[in-house]
Amino acid sequence: MRSALRTSIVTAALAGALLAPAATALAATAPQSATTVTAAVSANDRYAGEPVYVGNGMVAVLRNEAEGPEAWIRYVGDQWKPGDNYMVHVVALVSRQQTSAEAHGASFELTKAQTASPVLVVTTKGVAKSYPLPKGKTGQVCSAEKTQSIGAGMNAKLSMSPDGPRAEIWAAGEDTAFRILDRGFPALPESAGILARIVNPSGAAPVFEYKTQGGDTTLGRTSFPALPKGCKPNYKVTEEQATDKPAPKPQPTATASTKPASAKTAADVKPQTGAQTVVVPQGGVAAGAEIAAEDTDNSITLAAGGGLIAILAVLGAAWTARNRTARNRG
Structure with missing residues (x-):
């Protein structure tokens, strides 16, 4: 029973791990709903405005803000009604700089563009209809x-x-x-x-x-063209700083050493604090070990050889005298 339960849990976890990337990819490629698009648009006031249906599946989004009067003509389809999403795609734009346009069998003209009460005139099959834009301020064009x-x-x-x-x-x-x-x-x-x-x-x-x-x-x-004289941006002007400049070369400091790496002064030599690497025997041979550890030149070797020869000579003489004494007694 427990084995079957564990097997089912593992299977479910594995299935979830395999299906998660597919679900993520599906969510990433799914088209935005009208609610999602509308929410995104509402956060960007630059393209929001007063939408009016002007026929042939098009909505005119009427604006009259700091950039001046504008009518953004967007295609939304024949089933559009007020309250539906209107940010589908732009097919035309009329403004003070470009007062006329055509799209999908209709012509658009922005009249009274230099006044505080501009009007959009839409003509379809010879029939003209007028759509007043929101009231604006008359005066200089700041674009x-x-x-x-x-x-x-x-x-x-x-x-x-x-x-x-x-x-x-x-x-x-x-x-x-x-x-x-x-x-x-x-x-x-x-x-x-x-x-x-x-x-x-x-x-x-x-x-x-x-x-x-x-x-x-x-x-x-x-x-870009400059703003007309007397017009000011409605944001803080900030210049970007270049980040691709080469880094400055390091300068030598007053305490930097100029001697080669191989040169050492007395101050550079530190007393050795590590463990001694020469094994020092204990007991009666300690003195000989010290000599071997400290003095390893040829003079020590020759002195040792000479001492050995002298000892052998003394032993030989003593042995000869002993033999002579034994023969005389006999």
Whole structure:
């Protein structure tokens, strides 16, 4: 019984371990729900606004903030109703800089764009309808833009407003921007296939860098248009610090030693504190051991040999005298 229980637990754990990566991958590739997208949009006020359905499956998102009056035309499908998600994809944009556009069989025009009460006029099959934008402040336009060709049939619409630099990357023949870069998302990932980034996005003079072709193609650089005089950014201007400068070389200190590593002074020599490596015998041969340990030159060897010869000579003489005495007695 216990064996079967243990087997079932191990099987369940193994199944969970095998299924976890698949579940994670499925969650990562699953499309975002309307609720998720709406929540993400609500956190980014730059693209939020007042949505109105204008027909042909399109919603006009009306805005009139610091960057001026805008109407973002987004395709949402024929079943859209107020309260549904409207952040699907952009098909057109009208603003003070570009007051007219066309998409999906309809034309759009932003009228009274320089006043505090701009109006969006949508014309479909000869029938025009008007949609007032939120009230704004009349006065100076605090935005500027320019278009830059970046190669491979692509253009970048670069704009500067109190919200900071913005780059819309458009491919030829497409009615929606390929990518949009701003201060919150200043660079494309490597997986995009091209290089496009805003350098120093929160600085006083941001620069757009791009490279859409491989080989020996050089990196393109162009400045964003400056804010009109009298306009100020609504964020703190901070210049990025370069981090690719070489590290300074270490300087020699006053206490650094300049002598070679092999040279040693008396101060460098320390008394030996390790265990003695010469084995010193105990007892009657201790003196001889000390000599062997300390004096190992040839003079000691010769002296020892001479002493041995003298001892042998004395013993020989004594032995001879003893034999003579024994013979005389006999």
